[in-house]
Amino acid sequence: MSTENLKLTQEWDKVFPQSDAVDHEKVAFHTRFGITLAADLYKPKDASGPLPALAVAGPFGAVKEQSSGLYAQTMAERGFVTIAFDPSFTGESGGTPRYMNSPDINIEDFQAAVDYLSVREDVDAERIGIIGICGWGGMALAAAAADPRIKATVSSTMYDLSRVAAKGYFDSADSAESRNQMRATVAAQRTADYRSGTYALAGGVVDPLPEDAPDFVKDYHAYYKTPRGYHPRSLNSNDGWAVIGGSSLMNATLLGCIEEIENAVMIVHGEAAHSYYMGKDAFARLQGDNKEFVSIAGATHTDLYDGGENGAIPWERIAEFLSANLG
Structure with missing residues (x-):
């Protein structure tokens, strides 16, 4: 096992202000696939004794300087040791080619974060949880199903x-014909990429906005393309994923x-979010009295990125x- 020597930015370059209540440092750890992940670690000032810990990731296509860092720092203010990490192939983390994603690799990213936290002397290994935002909210549920060390x-x-x-928004493209059309598109792109020797990028959040853009696309633009949430390493703020990057998701x-999942789960969703149905449907499948759904009246999808x-x-x-x- 080895950890790549990443070149990590040391100055504060987040889209949110630094808290005076926590200490911050850059750390790195490796996955079972040999990829080194970069993370920001937040810890309550003057903390003593092993503390409960959290690994945080998301949204999908974001970086740790955006929403996940805000969640991590805010939870550190409340007594947790936290890390916000860049997933494999993105941000300051390792992995080539860049801007790819994989369900298996990304679930492993969460588990590797738990590995790292579990061996820190300032962490109680029996009190580790995770927070996933947006697409990483789904990854978090998958990781919780895979790894009982994740207690919450x-x-x-x-x-x-x-x-x-596989099905499109609101399951509107749930047909073999639609999926086969998408597979054909991805297959043609793979051939083109191999021929050119480069991986075409899909583009991040559309900019400028077309007049007929759906409201949720406008919400994404308001976060990723404005000073509110723009970051130069964010895929969504810039050139996006590789076109073929998420082909395995289908x-x-x-x-x-x-x-x-036997351990505790909370799903938090805005009632005005276009993605609300996904949270409700996932929660309906969870079992046990340690599961909780929190519905935020009037909140859109991106309102839960930063409030x-x-x-x-x-x-x-x-x-x-x-x-x-977490005890």
Whole structure:
């Protein structure tokens, strides 16, 4: 096992202000696939004794300097050791070619984060949880199903990426014909990429916005393309994923075993989010009395990235849930 020597930015370059209540440092750890992940570690100032810990990731196509870092820092203010990490092939993390994703590799990213936290002397290895945002909210549920070391999971404004890839939004393209058309498109792109020797990028959030853009696309633009959330390493803020990057999602069943999650799960979703149905449907499948669904009135999908204009993220409720279930 070895960890690549990554060149990590040391200055504060987040889209949110630095907290005076926590210490911050850059760390790195490796996955079982040999990829080294970069992370920001946040820890309460003057903390003593092993503490509960959280690994945070998301949204899908974002970097740790955006929403996941805000969640990690805010939870550190509330007594947790936290890391916000860049997934494989993105941000400051290792892995080539760049801007690819894979359900198996990305679930492993979460598990590798748990590996890293579990051997830190300042962490109680029996009290580790995870937070996933947007597409990584679905990855978090999949990781929780795979790894019982994850004692509590919070999934915020979640996407079921494999469902969207295979069926389209609101299951509007749920047919063999639609899927086969997409497979043909990806197959042709693979040939073109191999011929050119480069991987074409799909583009991040559309900019400038067309007049007929759906409201949720406008919400993405308002986060990723403005000073509110823009970051130069963010895929969504810039050139996006490789066109063929997520081709395996269509054939995956990301949430296939979530009924078997025995540990605690909280799903937080905005009632005005276009993705709300995904959170509700996932929660309906969970079993046990240690599961909780938190519905935020009036909140859109991206309001739960940073709170939006009205402070939509229920920080105290999330912290109480995690504290109660991490002992």
